[in-house]
Each structure stands twice: as C-alpha cells, then as structure tokens.
Amino acid sequence: MQPADKLTQSKIDLTLSGEKTQDEIKLEQSGDIDALQRYRRNVVHQIEYPYTGRALELLRIEQDLRSTVQEEQTLAKKPETTCSWPIYRNDVQAELQALNKRYWLLERQWWKVRNSFVEGPLIRAFDLWRSHPLWYMHRILVEDCVRRGGCCSRSCGCCVDRKIDKTRQLGAGHCMVLCGCCHRARGFELTKKEKMELLTDFHIVNDGSLYRLRINRVSIWGLSLDSHDSPFDMIVIPPGCEKVVLKEQMAKGKAEQVDETFILIDEEENEEVGASGY
Ligand SMILES: [Zn+2]
Ligand SMILES: [Zn+2]
Numbered sequence: 540m541q542p543a544d545k546l547t548q549s550k551i552d553l554t555l556s557g558e559k560t561q562d563e564i565k566l567e568q569s570g571d572i573d574a575l576q577r578y579r580r581n582v583v584h585q586i587e588y589p590y591t592g593r594a595l596e597l598l599r600i601e602q603d604l605r606s607t608v609q610e611e612q613t614l615a616k617k618p619e620t621t622c623s624w625p626i627y628r629n630d631v632q633a634e635l636q637a638l639n640k641r642y643w644l645l646e647r648q649w650w651k652v653r654n655s656f657v658e659g660p661l662i663r664a665f666d667l668w669r670s671h672p673l674w675y676m677h678r679i680l681v682e683d684c685v686r687r688g689g690c691c692s693r694s695c696g697c698c699v700d701r702k703i704d705k706t707r708q709l710g711a712g713h714c715m716v717l718c719g720c721c722h723r724a725r726g727f728e729l730t731k732k733e734k735m736e737l738l739t740d741f742h743i744v745n746d747g748s749l750y751r752l753r754i755n756r757v758s759i760w761g762l763s764l765d766s767h768d769s770p771f772d773m774i775v776i777p778p779g780c781e782k783v784v785l786k787e788q789m790a791k792g793k794a795e796q797v798d799e800t801f802i803l804i805d806e807e808e809n810e811e812v813g814a815s816g817y
C-alpha cells in the first residue's frame with residue numbers, strides 16, 4: 540500500500556463529508572469572517588445538510604431558556620414597595636423550584652439538539668459566532684428588542700448583563716414577554732391572550748416569515764444582508780449601557796470586539812426572498 544502523502548499527491552480526493560475544503564481553509568486564513576460564514580452557509584444549503592432544521596430547534600429552546608430565566612428573576616425579586624417577601628412566599632419558593640427544574644431539563648434538550656450536528660460546516664460556523672459572549676448584541680437583534688419594546692429601548696442595560704448566575708448562561712439574551720423590567724416599565728398588565736399573541740408574532744422560529752429568517756440567520760451564522768462586515772464588528776451596545784459592558788468585557792478580555800456606538804439601520808430593502816429555513 541502506498542503512503543498517504545503519495546495518494547494525496549496523485550490527487551485522489553480523501554476529504555470526508557463535512558470536513559473543511561481547501562476553499563474554507565483559505566477563507567479561514569484570510570481572516571474575512573463574513574466571507575467564511577457565508578461560504579459555510581452556502582455549503583450547508585447546497586448539500587442539503589440533513590441537520591439544518593435542528594439549528595432552528597436550538598433557537599426555540601434558547602427562547603424557552605431565556606423566558607425561564609426572566610421569570611425566575613421576576614419571582615425572586617422582592618417587591619420594591621415593602622422590601623419584604625409577601626405572605627405567599629412558600630408558593631414563590633415552589634414556583635422557583637419548578638422553574639429551576641424546567642431550566643435544567645431545557646438545558647439538557649439544548650445539548651441533545653446541539654449534539655445532533657456535532658461535526659461539519661454548520662457547527663463550525665455556529666461555534667465561531669457563539670464564541671463571543673455578547674453575540675446576541677448584534678445590531679439586528681438589538682433593533683428587534685427595541686422594536687418589541689424590550690430593555691434595549693431603555694438604558695437599564697438588562698440585555699447586556701442580566702446579572703444571571705453562571706449556571707444560567709444559556710438563558711442570556713433579549714427580553715421575552717415575562718421580563719420583569721419590561722413589565723415595570725410598561726406599567727400595565729398583559730392578559731394571557733395578549734401574551735400568547737406576542738409569542739406568536741415574534742417567537743415562532745419556523746413560521747417562514749422574512750422577519751424570522753432574518754433573526755434566525757443572524758442568531759446561527761452572525762450574517763445579515765445589510766453588511767459584509769465581520770459579525771463581531773456588528774455587535775453594538777445601546778446608549779447608556781456602556782458602563783455595564785465595559786465591566787463585563789474587562790472581565791472577559793474582549794473589549795476590543797465591541798462597538799461603542801449604537802446605530803439603527805433600515806432593513807426594509809435588501810430582504811431575502813425565497814430562501815429556506817434560516
Ligand atoms: Zn426587558
Ligand atoms: Zn431592563
């Protein structure tokens with residue numbers, strides 16, 4: 540049998556399915572993150588990679604994780620008027636225990652789904668984008684939070700740093716319907732029906748809308764149709780929240796990757812039509 544290097548020299552293709560191609564390696568070496576992620580996404584879509592739908596499932600679980608964390612924080616907060624626990628404290632404890640279990644189970648689900656596409660261009664792209672602790676502060680996701688009336692529309696800084704425990708890191712991100720800070724800022728209650736409508740309008744990951752396509756694409760790949768900049772350069776901090784980020788970033792040694800300005804961009808044009816999945 541000939542040694543492997545001789546076989547390689549004779550131009551026999553030894554690449555396994557899902558392995559990096561020469562083009563991907565070249566793009567990686569070039570340092571052009573936008574081009575690299577676009578290339579990986581195109582490869583995934585061309586080969587009809589069997590696990591693409593699973594990535595959407597991951598986003599659905601992440602929304603449930605965020606919702607659970609925000610509900611936990613709301614329940615755990617002492618009422619500001621009395622600064623003491625109300626008489627239903629035992630009920631609160633029971634609810635918190637139930638939420639703790641819910642988070643634990645969702646986290647296991649998240650890993651189960653992530654393990655289903657453990658190799659290949661999709662996970663290489665996903666892991667690269669998610670290596671930044673503030674990936675969800677991509678300006679498209681911040682814009683979306685602002686438009687939904689979330690904390691990014693104020694200077695409270697909740698989305699940048701929810702002050703959550705290390706065990707709750709998968710629940711970091713933008714406001715869901717149950718965010719306590721948003722509830723206090725609104726100053727009125729939403730009915731169950733209204734909450735359900737908000738969930739339907741903004742949080743169905745596979746509803747096929749261009750809106751969701753845009754949110755899903757940036758959440759998985761860090762890509763948008765508006766720019767060819769590196770996704771890491773698209774991370775923005777809303778005005779008034781810079782101090783929170785500086786503290787956070789200094790701790791993580793990533794200060795150089797975060798913009799100091801926050802610019803709303805108009806995405807009405809350049810929408811992608813007919814693309815599948817995300
Ligand atoms: Zn909020
Ligand atoms: Zn807030």
Ligand SMILES: [Zn+2]
Pocket residue numbers: 681684685689690691692698712713714
């Ligand atoms: Zn936000």
